Amino acid sequence: xxxxxxxxxxxxxxxLRPAGHIVRTCSAYKADVYFLRDGQEINAKSILGVIxxxxxxxxxIGVRAExxxxxxxxxxxxxxxxxxxxx
Amino acid sequence: MPGTRVRRxxxxxxxxxxxxxxxxxxxxxxxxxxxxxxxxxxAMAGYTDYFLDERxxxxxxxxxxxxxxxQGDEYAAALDRVCQFPLVCVIITKSLTPPEGLLERLxxxxxxxxxxxxxxxxxxxxxxxxxxxAAALTTTVHGTMVDVYxxxxxxxxxxxxxxxxxxxxxxxxxxxxVADDSVTITKKEEDILIATGNELLRHHMELRxxxxxxxxxxxxxxAVRAMKRLEVVVNLEEWSxxxxxxxxxxxxxxxxxxxxxxxxxxxxxxxxGKNLSVLSEVIALxxxxxxxxxxxxREFNDRLxxxxxxxxxxxxxxxxxxx
Numbered sequence: 001x002x003x004x005x006x007x008x009x010x011x012x013x014x015x016l017r018p019a020g021h022i023v024r025t026c027s028a029y030k031a032d033v034y035f036l037r038d039g040q041e042i043n044a045k046s047i048l049g050v051i052x053x054x055x056x057x058x059x060x061i062g063v064r065a066e067x068x069x070x071x072x073x074x075x076x077x078x079x080x081x082x083x084x085x086x087x
Numbered sequence: 088m089p090g091t092r093v094r095r096x097x098x099x100x101x102x103x104x105x106x107x108x109x110x111x112x113x114x115x116x117x118x119x120x121x122x123x124x125x126x127x128x129x130a131m132a133g134y135t136d137y138f139l140d141e142r143x144x145x146x147x148x149x150x151x152x153x154x155x156x157x158q159g160d161e162y163a164a165a166l167d168r169v170c171q172f173p174l175v176c177v178i179i180t181k182s183l184t185p186p187e188g189l190l191e192r193l194x195x196x197x198x199x200x201x202x203x204x205x206x207x208x209x210x211x212x213x214x215x216x217x218x219x220x221a222a223a224l225t226t227t228v229h230g231t232m233v234d235v236y237x238x239x240x241x242x243x244x245x246x247x248x249x250x251x252x253x254x255x256x257x258x259x260x261x262x263x264x265v266a267d268d269s270v271t272i273t274k275k276e277e278d279i280l281i282a283t284g285n286e287l288l289r290h291h292m293e294l295r296x297x298x299x300x301x302x303x304x305x306x307x308x309x310a311v312r313a314m315k316r317l318e319v320v321v322n323l324e325e326w327s328x329x330x331x332x333x334x335x336x337x338x339x340x341x342x343x344x345x346x347x348x349x350x351x352x353x354x355x356x357x358x359x360g361k362n363l364s365v366l367s368e369v370i371a372l373x374x375x376x377x378x379x380x381x382x383x384x385r386e387f388n389d390r391l392x393x394x395x396x397x398x399x400x401x402x403x404x405x406x407x408x409x410x
Contacts, residue, residue, distance in 0.1 A: 042269060046229075047293040048285075048299075
């Protein structure tokens with residue numbers, strides 16, 4: 001079960017639009033994806049879950065994926081975070 | 088702090104801790120209110136000003152071998168110094184023999200007494216971990232929490248099965264939304280769970296194809312509530328051929344454990360066209376009827392049995408009637 005860390009880099013943090021990108025990215029994969037922050041674990045395919053993290057710029061989020069394409073979904077997320085959610 | 092029944096520790100962790108009960112069965116109903124443990128050696132030796140009697144007491148080699156050095160009145164006094172307190176639970180490690188007179192003294196308080204073959208120090212570590220787990224007071228579950236006729240329903244099931252739509256329909260019918268997507272459950276008392284939503288998301292909902300909506304401003308204050316006691320879990324499942332676990336008669340009540348509390352559950356198989364909101368209302372009303380002492384399926388079963396008995400008697404009468 002691969003795990004990794006994601007750092008929020010865009011100035012506005014994970015607001016609605018980035019949350020939409022994250023959910024859409026994860027939903028393209030079969031694996032279940034979970035985000036972990038401050039002891040709170042959420043389903044990364046849920047918009048409300050991702051927003052609930054209220055992850056501001058600089059925040060570090062733990063990510064855990066389960067399923068056949070788990071490695072790929074984490075790589076895609078790292079790429080998305082690195083691209084500042086295309087903002 | 089709400090506590091954990093000794094019975095639950097024994098049932099859930101008895102194997103892991105290798106516990107053997109040596110006090111009466113009724114002592115399992117005592118409640119442990121702290122995850123810490125205590126060794127009563129000092130109290131035995133005479134210092135009882137500060138004694139943590141609400142903790143689980145561990146009798147290891149130290150305590151037992153100290154008692155062995157005493158005789159007669161001295162021995163009895165040492166034991167009494169500890170047993171004067173209304174102890175909840177005493178555990179003897181290393182399979183040591185319980186000191187003579189201990190069980191009799193503790194029976195007065197209804198103390199639960201166990202033996203374990205484990206060594207004292209590793210045992211204390213394991214026990215603390217188990218007590219900590221049993222005492223967990225909060226958890227987050229994926230689902231939608233609604234108040235239907237005053238009954239707290241948690242709609243659970245995989246993403247996309249229709250939990251939010253069901254809640255929306257229920258709100259339209261005059262019921263109230265507590266939380267959507269992620270529900271935080273907190274144990275308030277031995278058997279009471281309170282469900283609430285995320286403070287930031289408060290009564291917002293995400294609907295595929297529409298996006299984020301605010302139930303409170305859209306439907307008004309009557310459509311929401313901040314928290315609600317969790318009373319029934321409604322498990323929504325995709326319909327499949329294998330439905331052996333779906334109840335068809337309702338005589339038995341099914342439950343699921345959340346934070347050590349048994350919560351009523353209903354499994355609802357879903358297929359297109361199913362009216363989930365009506366079913367949710369019926370689940371709530373059925374729960375209320377049972378809570379008020381009327382169990383529809385059982386009452387009907389009694390009627391059915393009486394009916395059949397009467398039929399059999401009648402047939403018997405006709406059969407023997409040679410007139």
